[in-house]
Amino acid sequence: MGQQLEQHESNNEKRGEFIAVCSAKGGIGRTLLSVNLAVALCKKNIRIGVMDGDFQFGDVSLAMDLQSTFTIKDVIQELERLDEYTLASYLSHHESGVRILAAPEKPEFADLVTERTLEKIIPLLLKQHEYVIADTGVGLQDKGLHILEKADQILIVTNLEMATLKNTKSMLDTLDMLGLREKVRLVVNRATMESVIQATDVADILGEEEPIFIPNDFQIASQSLNIGIPFVMNHGKTEIAKSIFKMAEQISSRREISIIKTKGPSLLTKLFTRKRLKEEVE
Ligand SMILES: Nc1ncnc2c1ncn2[C@@H]1O[C@H](COP(=O)(O)OP(=O)(O)OP(=O)(O)O)[C@@H](O)[C@H]1O
C-alpha cells in the first residue's frame, strides 16, 4: 500500500488544498472568516496563501492592512510565461506569514479575470502553499462557480436570519445539482445572535451535519476589519478567536494528501485513489 502511494506520488506532484469561502448573501462574514482562518492556520506553521476571489470589491488587503503593490490584474499580463516563482513575486506578504494575491483595485478590472486566468493561477498557488483560501464574491456567478468547482473544500457561510437561510438552502440545492455538495462544510456565523431560529436548528433546516459555529461578537469583528488586524492575532483569547482556531484545527487535521495529476485520471483511478487515501488517513 505504502509502496503504491510512493509510486503514485513520484509520478505526480504534491499540492496544497484549496478552500473556497462563499455565501448566498453579502455582508455575512466571508472576508472576516477567510483572513482569520488564514492567520490561524499560519500560526500552526502551515504555508498559507489567500486569493482574493471577490474580483470586483475584494477587501482582503484592507482586512489585513496591506497596501498591495500588485494584484491579480498584473499577473494576467504575465500569464503566458507564468510559473510559480514569477507568481510568488506578485503576492503581498502579511506579517503573520500569510501571502495574498490581491483583487484588482477597480471593479471594472474584474472582467479581465477569466476562467483561463484561474485555471493557470490556482494550480501555481497550490504548488507553493499547503492551503490556499479563496474569499469569493457573493452568490454563484461564473468565476465564483469556477472557484467552487476547483475547491477541495467549500465553506458556505450563513447566519441565523431567515432570508440568509432561505438563500443558503437554494445555494446548497444548486451545488447538489452540480455535484459539488459533498465538498461543502457549513459555517454558521454569528451563531449566538438573537434570533427566532436557534443555531442548533440550522443543521436540520439546511440538511447539513456538523456545522461549524462562530459566535457573535460585533465589537471584535468590526474592529478587526476596520483596523485591519485579524482578531486571532491580538484577541486570541476571545470566544470568536477560539472558534476560528478550532475551525483551523478541524481543517488541518482532516487534510488528505492532495496530488496534482500529470494526466487527467480516469474515474476509476480517482475512485481508487480516494479510497486508498482514506485508508491511509484512517
Ligand atoms: N461573528 C461575527 N460577529 C459579529 N459581527 C460579525 C461577525 N462576522 C462578521 N461580522 C460583521 O459583518 C460585517 C460583514 O463582514 P465581512 O465584510 O467579513 O462580510 P462579507 O461576507 O465578506 O461581506 P461582502 O459581501 O461585503 O464581501 C462586518 O461588519 C463584520 O464586522
Ligand SMILES: [Mg+2]
Ligand atoms: Mg467580503
